[in-house]
Amino acid sequence: MTEPTTRRRSTSLHTLHWWLLGVCGIAIGLAVLLPIIWMVFTAFRPEADVVAYPPSLFPRALTLQHFVDIWDAIPFARLYLNTIIFAGGVTIVSLLFDSMMGYALARLEFRGRNAVFVLVMIMLMVPFQVTLIPLYDLLGSMNLAGTLPGMIAPRMTNAFGIFFMRQFYLSLPKDLDEAARMDGASEWGIFARIITPLAKPALLTLGLFHFQYNWNDLLWPLIMSRDIASSTLPAGLAMFVGQHVVEYGLLMAGSVLALAPVVIFFLIIQKSFVTGIATTGMK
Amino acid sequence: MAPSLAVIAVFMVWPLAQSAYLSFTRYNRIQPAEWIGLDNYLRLVQDPEVWNALSNTAVYAVVVTPLTVVLALLLALLLNQSMLARGFVRTAIFLPFIVSMAIISFAWTFLLDANIGLITYWLGRIGIVAEQGWLADPALAMPAVMMVGVWKSMGFYMVMYLAGLQSIPQELYEAARIDGAGPWHRFRHITWPLLSNQTMLVTIMAVIATIQVFDQIQVMTHGGPFFTTETLVMLIYRVGFQNLELGYGAAVSWVLMVLVFVLSMLQFGYFRKRAVTY
Numbered sequence: 001m002t003e004p005t006t007r008r009r010s011t012s013l014h015t016l017h018w019w020l021l022g023v024c025g026i027a028i029g030l031a032v033l034l035p036i037i038w039m040v041f042t043a044f045r046p047e048a049d050v051v052a053y054p055p056s057l058f059p060r061a062l063t064l065q066h067f068v069d070i071w072d073a074i075p076f077a078r079l080y081l082n083t084i085i086f087a088g089g090v091t092i093v094s095l096l097f098d099s100m101m102g103y104a105l106a107r108l109e110f111r112g113r114n115a116v117f118v119l120v121m122i123m124l125m126v127p128f129q130v131t132l133i134p135l136y137d138l139l140g141s142m143n144l145a146g147t148l149p150g151m152i153a154p155r156m157t158n159a160f161g162i163f164f165m166r167q168f169y170l171s172l173p174k175d176l177d178e179a180a181r182m183d184g185a186s187e188w189g190i191f192a193r194i195i196t197p198l199a200k201p202a203l204l205t206l207g208l209f210h211f212q213y214n215w216n217d218l219l220w221p222l223i224m225s226r227d228i229a230s231s232t233l234p235a236g237l238a239m240f241v242g243q244h245v246v247e248y249g250l251l252m253a254g255s256v257l258a259l260a261p262v263v264i265f266f267l268i269i270q271k272s273f274v275t276g277i278a279t280t281g282m283k
Numbered sequence: 284m285a286p287s288l289a290v291i292a293v294f295m296v297w298p299l300a301q302s303a304y305l306s307f308t309r310y311n312r313i314q315p316a317e318w319i320g321l322d323n324y325l326r327l328v329q330d331p332e333v334w335n336a337l338s339n340t341a342v343y344a345v346v347v348t349p350l351t352v353v354l355a356l357l358l359a360l361l362l363n364q365s366m367l368a369r370g371f372v373r374t375a376i377f378l379p380f381i382v383s384m385a386i387i388s389f390a391w392t393f394l395l396d397a398n399i400g401l402i403t404y405w406l407g408r409i410g411i412v413a414e415q416g417w418l419a420d421p422a423l424a425m426p427a428v429m430m431v432g433v434w435k436s437m438g439f440y441m442v443m444y445l446a447g448l449q450s451i452p453q454e455l456y457e458a459a460r461i462d463g464a465g466p467w468h469r470f471r472h473i474t475w476p477l478l479s480n481q482t483m484l485v486t487i488m489a490v491i492a493t494i495q496v497f498d499q500i501q502v503m504t505h506g507g508p509f510f511t512t513e514t515l516v517m518l519i520y521r522v523g524f525q526n527l528e529l530g531y532g533a534a535v536s537w538v539l540m541v542l543v544f545v546l547s548m549l550q551f552g553y554f555r556k557r558a559v560t561y
Binding site: 018019021022023024025026028029030032033034035036038039042050051053054055056057097098100101116119120123124125126127129130131132133134135136137138153154156157159162212215216218219222223233234235237238241248251252255258259262263266267270 | 520
């Protein structure tokens with residue numbers, strides 16, 4: 001007779017535990033989101049409300065004016081376009097080159113393969129800040145300093161991306177391409193039609209890595225841009241803040257617009273991205 | 284393969300060699316580089332700015348790394364349990380990792396401001412007063428940028444820990460429970476040892492990342508007040524691109540290079556003989 005009672009008690013205890021943990025978790029989650037929440041709220045507040053004392057999280061008045069003004073206050077549309085070209089361009093070109101190189105290192109036999117792999121591994125350890133000064137000089141001598149192609153060029157391939165793709169290709173069964181080779185497929189045909197479709201999840205993860213890294217990058221665009229108009233969103237906004245006294249609401253509206261694409265992109269493909277990170281380097 | 288190699292050669296190997304060469308020269312981009320031998324390195328060893336940047340970087344890394352890793356582990360342990368709104372909480376904690384550090388640092392700057400800062404105000408109400416705001420106070424600026432650094436990356440490491448937790452066989456916990464092991468014992472003798480792979484990986488990644496800290500410091504404090512938050516990368520940027528002492532900047536960047544290289548070697552050494560397999 002006692003058994004059902006105990007079980008019922010342990011179930012209700014379990015439910016209580018489930019609720020308690022959840023409430024703690026939600027509190028932590030909201031605390032972590034505070035800067036983002038504050039940013040969104042502030043973007044919709046008139047300036048007088050932002051600076052009113054005492055400060056409050058919730059808007060006491062609302063306006064859409066900042067979202068109208070931001071486009072004229074700085075060349076915001078231009079910054080947006082630059083960022084899309086920079087981050088998008090790097091992502092597409094780099095995915096192509098990374099996967100080709102990764103494929104060659106994982107699956108093709110050729111002389112000097114080990115030497116190339118060691119080179120990639122060494123490059124993986126070089127912090128890019130070390131090459132910053134000569135890189136800027138080099139692009140200057142090619143007349144590419146301060147241009148978008150110049151900004152994209154050094155990022156066309158990336159040691160981490162090559163390593164990441166190589167690890168993935170190593171995990172695919174060898175029989176696949178051998179069977180295709182027997183059927184007379186060319187190496188290119190095998191890479192393009194058999195291997196690449198299988199690599200979609202890996203490419204998606206790496207693509208998001210590249211995209212968010214370059215979209216968010218500050219130091220490189222900061223150095224490579226001559227003025228705000230030739231810059232990307234993070235660097236352009238940082239320069240703007242450095243040069244002017246900026247209205248809080250206006251800057252937050254710009255920030256919200258700048259962050260939105262990456263956040264939305266992430267929320268859509270969240271699952272495969274997080275899985276990809278979790279397995280990065282663990283294979 | 285060929286284009287990839289060309290890119291590596293032109294934009295990575297060549298600049299790296301060039302940077303090594305420049306570090307032995309005096310160079311301001313207007314006149315050609317002039318060979319001065321070891322002068323930059325001799326100057327570097329005696330330069331209080333370098334030592335200041337090195338010590339700020341070390342303090343940042345030594346505080347932020349363990350704090351981030353411990354918080355990531357605690358959050359992963361919490362979020363590995365069944366609970367209300369788990370998906371939301373995981374996403375919320377991970378989100379800082381994907382937003383631009385530079386841009387979200389504007390929000391942090393305002394939140395920590397002396398007059399309009401919400402966090403300054405809230406903390407003031409519970410007795411933690413920062414009269415000049417957090418970022419203008421030489422004693423508080425570093426803790427503030429550290430806190431932002433932890434906030435930004437703990438979600439990323441939490442995801443790695445979560446993956447580790449999910450790969451631990453459940454039977455181990457059941458067996459331990461039958462043997463009468465409490466939660467602390469189960470953590471100490473099962474979870475912690477089986478997570479040692481993740482702990483190593485996450486720690487090394489965190490150390491390398493913290494040594495290269497730049498974005499939030501550039502936006503929030505510019506290395507100030509009174510250089511209390513100037514880190515190595517901040518110094519390279521200031522010397523190389525603002526003072527146009529490119530040779531000297533290159534020499535300072537080789538200090539960073541050596542630091543990161545040694546730490547990465549440790550990482551690869553570790554990869555080669557991974558400890559825990561089951």
